[in-house]
Amino acid sequence: MPELPEVETVTRGLKKHALGLNIAAVEVRHHGVIVGPSEAFVESLRGRRIQSVDRKGKVLFVEVARDGEPLRYLVVRLGMTGQLTLQSREAALEPHTHVRMVLGEGGKELRFRDVRRFGNLRSLDRAELATFLARLGPDAQRATPEEFLAAMRGRHGAIKSWLMNQQALAGLGNIYADEALFAARIHPLAQPARVATVTALALYRAVQKVLAQAVARQGTSFRDYLDIEGRPGRFAIKLKVYQRTGEPCRRCKAKIRRVVIAGRSSHFCPRCQPRPRHIAKMRGPRAAGRVTRAASC
DNA sequence: GCAAGCCTGACC
DNA sequence: GGTCAGGCTTGC
Numbered sequence: 001m002p003e004l005p006e007v008e009t010v011t012r013g014l015k016k017h018a019l020g021l022n023i024a025a026v027e028v029r030h031h032g033v034i035v036g037p038s039e040a041f042v043e044s045l046r047g048r049r050i051q052s053v054d055r056k057g058k059v060l061f062v063e064v065a066r067d068g069e070p071l072r073y074l075v076v077r078l079g080m081t082g083q084l085t086l087q088s089r090e091a092a093l094e095p096h097t098h099v100r101m102v103l104g105e106g107g108k109e110l111r112f113r114d115v116r117r118f119g120n121l122r123s124l125d126r127a128e129l130a131t132f133l134a135r136l137g138p139d140a141q142r143a144t145p146e147e148f149l150a151a152m153r154g155r156h157g158a159i160k161s162w163l164m165n166q167q168a169l170a171g172l173g174n175i176y177a178d179e180a181l182f183a184a185r186i187h188p189l190a191q192p193a194r195v196a197t198v199t200a201l202a203l204y205r206a207v208q209k210v211l212a213q214a215v216a217r218q219g220t221s222f223r224d225y226l227d228i229e230g231r232p233g234r235f236a237i238k239l240k241v242y243q244r245t246g247e248p249c250r251r252c253k254a255k256i257r258r259v260v261i262a263g264r265s266s267h268f269c270p271r272c273q274p275r276p277r278h279i280a281k282m283r284g285p286r287a288a289g290r291v292t293r294a295a296s297c
Numbered sequence: 298g299c300a301a302g303c304c305t306g307a308c309c
Numbered sequence: 310g311g312t313c314a315g316g317c318t319t320g321c
Binding site: 166 | 299
Binding site: 156 | 317
């Protein structure tokens with residue numbers, strides 16, 4: 001599933017191969033993936049030139065321009081199974097291809113494919129884009145340690161949920177959230193507000209490291225990643241905890257455990273990520289206690 | 298039946 | 310305001 005590193009990879013790919021190209025034609029094959037009326041979507045993009053490509057968190061946006069008209073932005077959310085690919089116009093149309101855009105004269109085509117249709121596309125003007133992006137917290141990869149610590153302040157829910165909350169910090173999904181917590185040796189139910197500053201900084205570094213590694217590898221294996229969807233083997237990175245329930249921790253051999261937090265499965269090592277005192281024994285983030293840091297394995 | 302990201306609505 | 314359950318979708 002696409003998280004920040006995958007979106008970053010797509011962004012780089014578009015910058016490399018689609019900048020300066022004209023959107024000659026737009027075809028919406030499934031209207032459900034377009035936010036707003038699809039006729040307006042098509043009209044607002046057709047005949048415009050791709051001027052820049054960027055992302056914030058998992059949101060990708062393509063700036064398109066036409067002489068004498070205000071800028072517009074194609075905003076893409078890949079959701080869970082969304083794919084944005086650049087291929088030849090003649091290439092066979094794969095199932096669940098919902099949008100096609102003919103680019104330039106070279107027979108290239110940008111395609112949006114999404115089996116589960118959690119992803120979507122929309123066309124926004126500059127002000128709308130600003131509002132849209134303002135709803136997101138700082139980008140997980142570009143945030144400074146100060147911004148990261150500030151975002152954690154006053155948060156009392158599970159730190160796992162916080163990491164995945166795009167309004168708090170933009171870019172992490174379930175996989176990298178689990179992996180970053182493991183790297184920083186933090187229990188997924190710990191409360192952000194009660195995590196010691198040194199530990200919070202360890203988490204900041206873990207997030208940076210996990211994302212950087214993923215970006216570095218997806219850059220070369222993205223194609224494979226797209227092809228093999230939904231299997232643990234698809235990741236270039238060796239996962240330490242994600243979907244390894246019952247398997248031995250790669251660090252200490254304890255059995256990896258799984259708990260459901262806010263409806264999402266969370267994987268952690270009970271020895272490397274000890275339960276903080278402020279978390280009650282069986283479940284529920286609410287309990288009395290101190291902010292003590294337990295020792296790691 | 299489960300998994301995912303994200304939105305809506307309910308709760309305190 | 311923060312927090313969280315539920316629902317969407319479909320292949321395994």
